[in-house]
Amino acid sequence: MTLELPGRRVAPTLEAVAAEAGVSRSTVSRVVNGSSHVSPDVVTAVNAAIDRLNYIPNRAARSLANRQTMAIALVVPEDTQRFFGDPFFSEIMQGITSVLEDSDYVLNLQLARPDAPSEKTIRYLLGGNVDGAIVVSHHSGDDFFTTLDATIPVVFGGRPFDPEKHRNNYVDVDNAAGAALGTKHLLSLGRRRIATIAGPANMQAAIDRHDGWLATVREAGQDDSLVEYGDFTMAGGATAMRALLDRAPDLDAVFVASDLMATGAVAVLRARGKRVPEDVAVVGFDDSSAATSGEIALTTVHQPSREMGTEMARMLLALLRGERPDPERVMPTRLVIRDSA
Amino acid sequence: MTLELPGRRVAPTLEAVAAEAGVSRSTVSRVVNGSSHVSPDVVTAVNAAIDRLNYIPNRAARSLANRQTMAIALVVPEDTQRFFGDPFFSEIMQGITSVLEDSDYVLNLQLARPDAPSEKTIRYLLGGNVDGAIVVSHHSGDDFFTTLDATIPVVFGGRPFDPEKHRNNYVDVDNAAGAALGTKHLLSLGRRRIATIAGPANMQAAIDRHDGWLATVREAGQDDSLVEYGDFTMAGGATAMRALLDRAPDLDAVFVASDLMATGAVAVLRARGKRVPEDVAVVGFDDSSAATSGEIALTTVHQPSREMGTEMARMLLALLRGERPDPERVMPTRLVIRDSA
């Protein structure tokens, strides 16, 4: 029995181009890589041969020889569902790809396990598949990522945990200040019982936003116990809102650590007969598309997600060039007032 | 001026492991690759050395030697926004990753230009970066992708154009039958003026769904001219709905080629004072999360998106093993009746 496999075309090599053009492999390599020390007519001849043969350099061989892969990993320790569910990631990724488009690098998305990276992810990142990595949505609990840059340059989206242990490169906003901004707005509206729906306690941004709310509420001499935690999803925001209402039916405002969670919270408030913002004012965080796609346009703390993406990419590219960019890039937030508070 | 670069750790090589374990490189390679012809104690010794040195094989070297990259590309010719905006892609990707997780392959997402692949994408796919590719959301107008499998195995999500030119592997549903299913439901409801919002005419699935609607409407002796085209986004559905209402204010039903477009259409209908389904019945297509996240739960034609993803992955894996799976895998659709029709 003969198993006939579809005959795949065999890619031409540098060697073949050299033969076709009647020069050495070194020379072909030089013109492929745009070296300046090649005579014009040789360049022409080689390029002609390349076109004729439809030559494309083999990346494995190239990266083995020069120890560059020209690939960057975007590592997101979240499952597919949450990755696609939160517009924040979409915007970050748009920012990143917009700068990588103009570079020679390709982006490889790696969805990792939220708890700790799998063996496969580790081998991928350490096995010479990429020249650098951007890690977004980092959770505490393992420090593989924070120590990864002993091997390849890494930029974090969001200040990583344990900054004293190791100084990582990151771009972030001042989450505490942003949360304070949102909470103060609630205070200025005369609200006196302001709850918060915080993000998961194993994420630095969630902790910082919680802290910003906490400090503001304390400073105002208000109850600082109205906290519930969500997982940055709509469903998580809804569950937290229910718990909050059960504990404090008289709350009159809630600062929510993400727009997606705020959307879930608003739905619950309405279902329980609360008017937003009359009975309960709601402030979100992100100013992503989720802020304006729900039942009511959310007043929210804006963070420049797309620009954060471009900054991450730029920072990594600088590191890859051997430069030493400022390792900490903190971008501004601002309050966007809409209908929910 | 000395530019001090952060000292990156140098990865240990096979050679180092061999020295550490006191064996030859061939032997280390054998245990790394799980060859059976190695004595137990040597295996133990080599593994110990691997652990001690924290050895991870260099993928470039490996793939240069054995001509395998152990990577698969998921090519989506859509911009980031649309990719993230449509839950359909999320589900497809979940299906794909679920089967790849249990394999040694990693998935590399490649968002390509919708019109024609960029030079960068072409070089990526042809430059030996991946062993195979899954192409989803293929548009007509270039046949790079349909001829790509002369070089590497390719599986399409959705029947590609020009099937007579070249027989590609694909996973799809019977879009025409599905559309007929949805349109017939509208007929059974007594609707007599059934419009359609079709997808872009450069996508086979859109054409097939349009054809299914067309055949059904003609068969019933109804007006077959009520067609507007959308781009599979909410905004596109809204625009198309407006045009339809302007042309035929008396239409009493609309079959929409995707849930996302249907959501946009429903919003326009309501804004124009039409009750759904009383005045205008709406049937969508996909049965994605968009069907149940809008103002009204959509009656829709269900396609098993996640399973289609798993089938694509399985088919590609089979091709990669040198097998010859059935190149055409057509999965069933079914009508899901909710509130919009």
Add this chain to the structure above:
DNA sequence: CTGAAAGCGCTTACAG
């Protein structure tokens, strides 16, 4: 079962 050797397709000093 194990090792020496060739080779995968490039890049890059080193000569000239």
Add this chain to the structure above:
DNA sequence: CTGAAAGCGCTTACAG
């Protein structure tokens, strides 16, 4: 400006 040669870190027949 150009080429011969070594080397990147693996795998894989080929001997033994």
